Amino acid sequence: MNRICIDIGGTAIKYGVIDDTLQFSYEDQRPTQAMLGGQHVVENVIEIVHALQEKTTAVSVCISTTGIIDPVKGIILEANPALMPSYTGIHIAEAVTEKTGLPCYVENDVNCAALAEYHHGAAKGAASSLTLTVGTGIGGAFILNGNLLSGHSFSACEVGYMHIENGISYEELAATSVLVKRVAQHYPQYQSEINGIWIFDRAINQQDAICISEIQRMCHYLSLGIANLCYTLNPEVVVIGGGIAHQKDYLMPIINKELSEALIAPVYSATGLRFAGNLNNAGMLGAYINCMNRSSIS
Secondary structure (H helix, E strand, O other): OEEEEEEEOOOEEEEEEEOOOOOEEEEEEEEOOHHHOHHHHHHHHHHHHHHHHOOOOEEEEEEEEOOEEEOOOOEEEEOOOOOOOOOOOOOHHHHHHHHHOOOEEEEEHHHHHHHHHHHHOOOOOOOEEEEEEEOOOEEEEEEEOOEEOOOOOOOOOOHHHOEEEOOEEHHHHHOHHHHHHHHHHHOHHHOOOOOHHHHHHHHHHOOOHHHHHHHHHHHHHHHHHHHHHHHHHOOOEEEEEEHHHHHHHHHHHHHHHHHHHHOOHHHHHHOEEEEOOOOOOHHHHHHHHHHHHHHHHO
């Protein structure tokens, strides 16, 4: 059976058709146009589903999306208004079902990434896993014995809001977007070019001292947050996802060294550090897994 999978990000909406062998028969993406507001995003999603219904017979819609999500009712409980205005409070599952006739299952994007890594990625076989996605912000998700830790109000592991130093949040210290902003201050002549890829290229291939230092700083704070979470949750595996996962060979020794200093020996030696294996399709794959899990208990 085919299912329509949609991954709603701040920049792009990725979408595709997946079957029960986890093969995508179709994949594409379009701009989210998030600043046009939540209702526009939902209309965009409905338009995508209608277009895919003309190409295939699907039995459900599986959505991964930014924000704090009530996966039972399919509601956006909280979304950053600076990134996606008027998205909070939208009954997205109900709206999609009403317009398309298909049952719709919705889950937070980081939770979806964690499900993808647990079932078909870096955390496969682990009894417990903590997944962190590092990008514009930092998101987290914890899985124990195959079950997502959602929390009382579905906001467990909203780790980006944690206070790390002097009241400054985790994502304000260790997100990739912060790395980019800090490096850009040193290179005003390259403002339009600087992104994560540019910074790692300069650090690895040109031994740029500023880029090396700023990456080290990011890893220091990223590791502090991981250490605090390891003391709290004691995961078997920590998975790092997001764009920086492409730089795993460079980052692995730096983060491992930081963790060895931040964690007591018994915790450090029992915690595996890995980088995400499902990069581009993690959200859609996790949305599919969430759909299968929820449809089996509904």
